[in-house]
Amino acid sequence: xxxxxxxxxxxxxxxxxxxxxxxxxxxxxxxxxxxxxxxxxxxxxxxxxxxxxxxxxxxxxxxxxxxxxxxxxxxxxxxxxxxxxxxxxxxxxxxxxxxxxxxxxxxxxxxxxxxxxxxxxxxxxxxxxxxxxxxxxxxxxxxxxxxxxxxxxxxxxxxxxxxxxxxxxxxxxxxxxxxxxxxxxxxxxxxxxxxxxxxxxxxxxxxxxxxxxxxxxxxxxxxxxxxxxxxxxxxxxxxxxxxxxxxxxxxxxxxxxxxxxxxxxxxxxxxxxxxxxxxxxxxxxxxxxxxxxxxxxxxxxxxxxxxxxxxxxxxxxxxxxxxxxxxxxxxxxxxxxxxxxxxxxxxxxxxxxxxxxxxxxxxxxxxxxxxxxxxxxxxxxxxxxxxxxxxxxxxxxxxxxxxxxxxxxxxxxxxxxxxxxxxxxxxxxxxxxxxxxxxxxxxxxxxxxxxxxxxxxxxxxxxxxxxxxxxxxxxxxxxxxxxxxxxxxxxxxxxxxxxxxxxxxxxxxxxxxxxxxxxxxxxxxxxxxxxxxxxxxxxxxxxxxxxxxxxxxxxxxxxxxxxxxxxxxxxxxxxxxxxxxxxxxx
Numbered sequence: 295x296x297x298x299x300x301x302x303x304x305x306x307x308x309x310x311x312x313x314x315x316x317x318x319x320x321x322x323x324x325x326x327x328x329x330x331x332x333x334x335x336x337x338x339x340x341x342x343x344x345x346x347x348x349x350x351x352x353x354x355x356x357x358x359x360x361x362x363x364x365x366x367x368x369x370x371x372x373x374x375x376x377x378x379x380x381x382x383x384x385x386x387x388x389x390x391x392x393x394x395x396x397x398x399x400x401x402x403x404x405x406x407x408x409x410x411x412x413x414x415x416x417x418x419x420x421x422x423x424x425x426x427x428x429x430x431x432x433x434x435x436x437x438x439x440x441x442x443x444x445x446x447x448x449x450x451x452x453x454x455x456x457x458x459x460x461x462x463x464x465x466x467x468x469x470x471x472x473x474x475x476x477x478x479x480x481x482x483x484x485x486x487x488x489x490x491x492x493x494x495x496x497x498x499x500x501x502x503x504x505x506x507x508x509x510x511x512x513x514x515x516x517x518x519x520x521x522x523x524x525x526x527x528x529x530x531x532x533x534x535x536x537x538x539x540x541x542x543x544x545x546x547x548x549x550x551x552x553x554x555x556x557x558x559x560x561x562x563x564x565x566x567x568x569x570x571x572x573x574x575x576x577x578x579x580x581x582x583x584x585x586x587x588x589x590x591x592x593x594x595x596x597x598x599x600x601x602x603x604x605x606x607x608x609x610x611x612x613x614x615x616x617x618x619x620x621x622x623x624x625x626x627x628x629x630x631x632x633x634x635x636x637x638x639x640x641x642x643x644x645x646x647x648x649x650x651x652x653x654x655x656x657x658x659x660x661x662x663x664x665x666x667x668x669x670x671x672x673x674x675x676x677x678x679x680x681x682x683x684x685x686x687x688x689x690x691x692x693x694x695x696x697x698x699x700x701x702x703x704x705x706x707x708x709x710x711x712x713x714x715x716x717x718x719x720x721x722x723x724x725x726x727x728x729x730x731x732x733x734x735x736x737x738x739x740x741x742x743x744x745x746x747x748x749x750x751x752x753x754x755x756x757x758x759x760x761x762x763x764x765x766x767x768x769x770x771x772x773x774x775x776x777x778x779x780x781x782x783x784x785x786x787x788x789x790x791x792x793x794x795x796x797x798x799x800x801x802x803x804x805x806x807x808x809x810x811x812x813x814x815x816x817x818x819x820x821x822x823x824x825x826x827x828x829x830x831x832x833x834x835x836x837x838x839x840x841x842x843x844x845x846x847x848x849x850x851x852x853x854x855x856x857x858x859x860x861x862x863x864x865x866x867x868x869x870x871x872x873x874x875x876x877x878x879x880x
Contacts, residue, residue: 318598325591329584336580345554348492348571352558355494356567359483362403363458363562366478369402370444370462373474380464382418383411383471391418392425405457405479410435411472429475434461438473446563448504454512455481456504480505492569495519499564516568670776671704674741678704707741707769726849728872729771731762731804735796738775742783749783751792762800763872766849771869774845774853777838778808778865785812785863803851803868811862821855842867 373379382391388409395407399420409418414430429435434447438461447459458478464471487494488507496505501515511519557568682697739746739753746753764771779794786792789812797807815821822843839853846853851869858864 318595321591321594321598325588328591329587332587333580333584336583340579341554344571345556348554348556348569349558351492352494352556352567352569355483355487355569356558356560359480359496359560359565359567360562362480362483363478366402366404366460366476367444367446369404369407369476370460370474373398373407373476374462374464379409379418379474380466380471383409383464384466388417392420392422394418396420402476403479405477405481408475408477409472410475412470414473417472434459434475435473437461438463438475439470448498450513454509456512492571494567494569496560496565496567504565668708670741670780671708673745674743675701675704704741726765726767728763729766729768731764731771731798731806731869732757734768734772735775735798735806737768738772738779741772741776742779745780745783749786749792751783751786751794754793754795756795756797758798758800760800762798762804764804764849764869765872766869770845770849774842774867775806777842778806778867781838781865782808782810782812782863785810787812789813800871802871804871806867808865808867809858809862814857814861815855815863818855818857822853 376394378394379391382388391409395409395418399407406420408416408420408424408429410429411417414428414432414435416424416427416429419425433449434445437445437447441463444460444462447461449457449459451457458480460476460478461473463473484505484507492507494505494507495503495511495516497503497516503511503514503516503519506512506519508519510522514522554571555568556571557566559566678697678701682694682701685691685694685697735755735757782794783792786794791811793811795807795809797805797809799805799807822839839855843853846867846869849869851867854866854868856864
């Protein structure tokens with residue numbers, strides 16, 4: 295009996311497993327069929343609702359357009375009888391006419407109001423920029439002169455946009471004295487329509503699109519617009535949201551894709567309005583219901599699998615494995631914490647060492663900077679002293695006094711340079727004042743005059759007729775100019791007929807361009823780094839351009855360098871221009 299029990303048990307187990315698998319297959323098939331049927335029914339229902347809403351919106355849009363057109367149609371007739379405008383046309387005095395039209399604009403809601411005299415010249419307008427223009431050939435002026443009633447015109451601009459005008463002749467004692475023109479603001483409806491998911495277009499009696507949420511459609515017929523590559527916009531979103539799952543008859547096709555098209559009529563000159571509505575709301579609602587159904591079936595399947603496959607041993611094994619992993623993770627975290635503590639201690643020591651090194655580097659940089667910046671005035675003083683000695687020997691003391699005066703100025707400048715270098719090290723604290731760059735450039739050239747005479751460098755200056763004013767420190771700006779001139783002179787060593795071009799220009803910024811005909815620049819990326827130099831040892835320490843770049847940056851500008859196309863280097867110093875009102879305040 296015991297031997298027969300095990301095969302019977304196995305048979306019952308196999309039968310139960312087969313029944314369970316069949317139940318699961320039937321449940322899955324039922325779920326799929328329910329989802330398909332629900333999808334079809336809900337799609338039909340919500341699509342019809344979406345179409346009804348689109349038709350309702352279209353009726354609202356056409357009503358708004360018609361209301362705007364009718365509201366503006368009566369305006370020319372009223373303004374043509376305005377005594378103030380008629381009197382202005384008769385007297386030729388239009389001082390108050392523009393202001394009167396502007397006072398009407400907000401109340402009327404039109405895009406613009408324009409008054410033309412009998413010759414088609416704009417004498418008053420809400421757009422003051424158009425005053426004095428001649429519109430004698432404009433269709434709305436020509437037709438208004440010929441007609442006794444209000445004339446409506448649709449004109450297309452070169453940009454493709456359409457403008458809509460009402461115009462009417464103005465008479466005084468039976469004689470034509472002018473024309474009043476009212477521009478209807480229909481583009482506000484385009485802007486309002488562009489904020490929704492529909493693509494909307496309006497066509498005139500000839501089928502030409504005159505209003506559209508897609509600007510590229512204007513001026514085309516509807517067929518031409520649908521055949522054209524559509525820009526990213528509402529209609530493309532409609533195509534992306536529309537798929538073959540709807541199984542509904544297409545109203546229109548764009549690039550082979552079906553979209554919902556709704557059309558209506560505007561009771562104005564045979565105009566028609568159409569919209570292309572996307573299916574996004576339909577898909578969202580249908581997907582919401584389908585998600586609930588699928589979730590319900592998924593829960594049923596999950597419960598079935600849970601009760602069929604629940605095994606305590608498996609869960610215990612999972613718990614034991616997770617516990618072992620957590621213990622290993624805890625030990626690893628403890629090791630990492632200890633390692634981080636050691637790294638933090640080493641980092642604190644490194645920070646202290648780095649701070650001390652930074653102080654020593656700053657001291658070295660300051661001493662090198664002082665040596666570099668004082669070399670130029672010292673060289674000039676040496677030249678002036680030699681000249682003064684020669685003048686005294688020749689019994690020309692008056693001229694020698696001028697050299698001593700220049701030496702005194704140089705000593706004063708050396709003191710200013712040391713103060714500015716301290717300011718550079720402290721990064722701020724200098725009092726700024728208006729500076730005329732032309733005068734600063736002349737002062738810098740006077741500073742470099744001995745070196746320029748010795749080298750015989752040809753200097754070409756291009757200055758504007760008016761002063762170029764900036765807000766800055768004159769001494770620091772001249773310091774930058776002298777550094778740039780010195781670099782240009784060094785770059786032209788060994789060049790026949792050395793030339794340096796100085797160009798000062800004023801636009802949105804004040805720009806000083808220093809261009810030489812030397813051998814050009816190498817490694818421009820490191821050009822403004824401290825202690826970077828291509829000169830021989832003893833000729834420079836590589837701080838001139840670094841200091842100059844820091845000065846220009848402190849003044850809100852920038853210093854750039856590049857190689858000229860025909861050879862040589864070009865440096866540009868750009869500083870914010872000082873506004874006229876700021877000059878007046880100073």
